[in-house]
Amino acid sequence: VVKDSKIQELIELDKKHYIHPTTDPKLLAEEGPPIIFAGGEGIYADHVNGDRYIDGMSMLWNVNLGHGVAELADAAREQMMKIAYASSFKGFSNEPAIELAKKIADMTPGDLEAVFYTSGGSESNDTAFKLARFYWEIKGKPSKKKIIAVSNAYHGVTIGAQTATALQAFHEFSGSNIPGLFVHATAHLLNAEQGDKNDPQYEESIRAAIEREGADNIAAIIIEPVQGAGGVNIPPEGYLQAVRKLADEHDILFIADEVICGFGRTGTMFGVENWNVVPDLMSIAKGITSGYSQLGAVVMNKEFRDTLVSFEGVLAHGFTYSGHPTACAVALKNIEMLERDNVLDNVKAMEKVMRDGLAYLKEKHDIVTNTRVIGLLAAFDLREDRENDKTFAPEVKAAPTIVDECFDRKLILRPLGMDRIAIAPPLIINKEEVEKIIAIIDE
Ligand code: PLP
Numbered sequence: 170v171v172k173d174s175k176i177q178e179l180i181e182l183d184k185k186h187y188i189h190p191t192t193d194p195k196l197l198a199e200e201g202p203p204i205i206f207a208g209g210e211g212i213y214a215d216h217v218n219g220d221r222y223i224d225g226m227s228m229l230w231n232v233n234l235g236h237g238v239a240e241l242a243d244a245a246r247e248q249m250m251k252i253a254y255a256s257s258f259k260g261f262s263n264e265p266a267i268e269l270a271k272k273i274a275d276m277t278p279g280d281l282e283a284v285f286y287t288s289g290g291s292e293s294n295d296t297a298f299k300l301a302r303f304y305w306e307i308k309g310k311p312s313k314k315k316i317i318a319v320s321n322a323y324h325g326v327t328i329g330a331q332t333a334t335a336l337q338a339f340h341e342f343s344g345s346n347i348p349g350l351f352v353h354a355t356a357h358l359l360n361a362e363q364g365d366k367n368d369p370q371y372e373e374s375i376r377a378a379i380e381r382e383g384a385d386n387i388a389a390i391i392i393e394p395v396q397g398a399g400g401v402n403i404p405p406e407g408y409l410q411a412v413r414k415l416a417d418e419h420d421i422l423f424i425a426d427e428v429i430c431g432f433g434r435t436g437t438m439f440g441v442e443n444w445n446v447v448p449d450l451m452s453i454a455k456g457i458t459s460g461y462s463q464l465g466a467v468v469m470n471k472e473f474r475d476t477l478v479s480f481e482g483v484l485a486h487g488f489t490y491s492g493h494p495t496a497c498a499v500a501l502k503n504i505e506m507l508e509r510d511n512v513l514d515n516v517k518a519m520e521k522v523m524r525d526g527l528a529y530l531k532e533k534h535d536i537v538t539n540t541r542v543i544g545l546l547a548a549f550d551l552r553e554d555r556e557n558d559k560t561f562a563p564e565v566k567a568a569p570t571i572v573d574e575c576f577d578r579k580l581i582l583r584p585l586g587m588d589r590i591a592i593a594p595p596l597i598i599n600k601e602e603v604e605k606i607i608a609i610i611d612e
Contacts, residue, residue: 209236231455235595248498257492265497279447290428291325319356321399362541394440401548432456436544526607
């Protein structure tokens with residue numbers, strides 16, 4: 170626990186020297202950080218003043234095994250004492266990177282069997298876009314360049330990922346999206362949890378985009394199995410299968426953005442497994458290390474891998490930290506623990522507790538609607554008039570206000586826009602802890 174004067178000093182230094190990501194810079198410069206994390210254990214994260222908060226979002230949907238896991242720290246230390254960092258360029262390799270590649274090949278569905286490492290989700294998606302385009306060049310179809318993404322998608326903030334991202338603030342930030350490369354179709358914004366059925370108009374909007382641009386000009390389509398930042402939208406049975414079929418019919422690669430869904434978040438190891446769909450490429454990051462180290466990857470199927478290795482010349486793409494040995498060692502331990510400790514069983518059991526809790530909130534509070542949960546990825550919407558689906562006026566800031574109230578009660582949640590609140594706690598949460606989250610929201 171740090172003294173008040175020291176905390177004040179930290180706040181002033183933060184205000185002056187630290188430009189924060191996805192933050193209102195003016196507000197932060199005025200008010201300073203609402204919390205300075207200094208510790209944590211399980212689902213709890215501690216403010217530097219010693220106050221303990223429930224981390225109801227696994228920070229950024231990534232701390233899947235929770236905070237303070239000594240085994241993950243030990244795995245990092247052990248690897249760092251052997252060799253902390255090693256290059257993977259020009260074929261140089263290292264044990265953890267090789268073993269993790271094999272492990273990912275074994276645990277991912279279908280014939281996904283090789284990886285290209287990155288340092289995070291945005292890099293994974295940009296890598297997937299570039300490799301998809303390169304694949305078609307090798308195949309003698311260099312005109313296949315465009316990428317289809319869907320409305321409401323969040324794929325990250327590097328220039329490619331930002332352009333694929335459809336959420337307006339990110340997509341348009343600094344006028345930096347790449348014109349002409351991406352095409353947006355309409356996403357399902359249905360929620361299977363509410364009994365919404367697959368509506369063919371959404372796959373038709375993808376078909377229309379393909380027909381408009383011409384399949385000969387399209388390299389790939391990218392979709393989050395469950396949209397995260399765009400609202401926790403759980404697709405109805407049949408939707409992802411239909412997208413897979415459309416991709417096959419038109420010789421288009423299917424990229425699943427599993428950056429949030431991967432590694433147990435939705436109750437299966439990967440999100441696509443809920444619908445028995447196997448993508449050609451999969452972007453992963455976040456939960457691969459539970460946030461204990463920065464790592465991402467693009468996983469590719471056998472045919473894609475075989476095509477890449479048929480190319481003679483240098484694959485001129487790669488990051489200094491591609492195949493980072495320490496990050497890979499942490500990921501190996503993280504996956505070992507996910508499997509060894511039957512974490513997916515807990516996710517399934519806690520999904521039910523969360524669903525019951527959300528149903529209770531909906532029953533009790535007229536403003537709560539559209540409750541939904543898959544695994545430990547949950548959300549609910551807020552309405553001024555639920556019967557008539559009337560939203561609150563934007564200036565009410567319904568979701569941010571409730572999230573602030575929860576924060577005052579030591580629960581961290583995340584508003585998605587003005588009318589929607591996400592809940593995504595660490596996957597090791599227990600029943601009492603889920604009920605505590607619900608009780609704070611209730612209050
Ligand atoms: N894709 C999805 C679905 C995400 O939710 C995110 C981050 O939240 C990203 C990609 C970008 O990942 P990163 O922030 O690690 O670059």
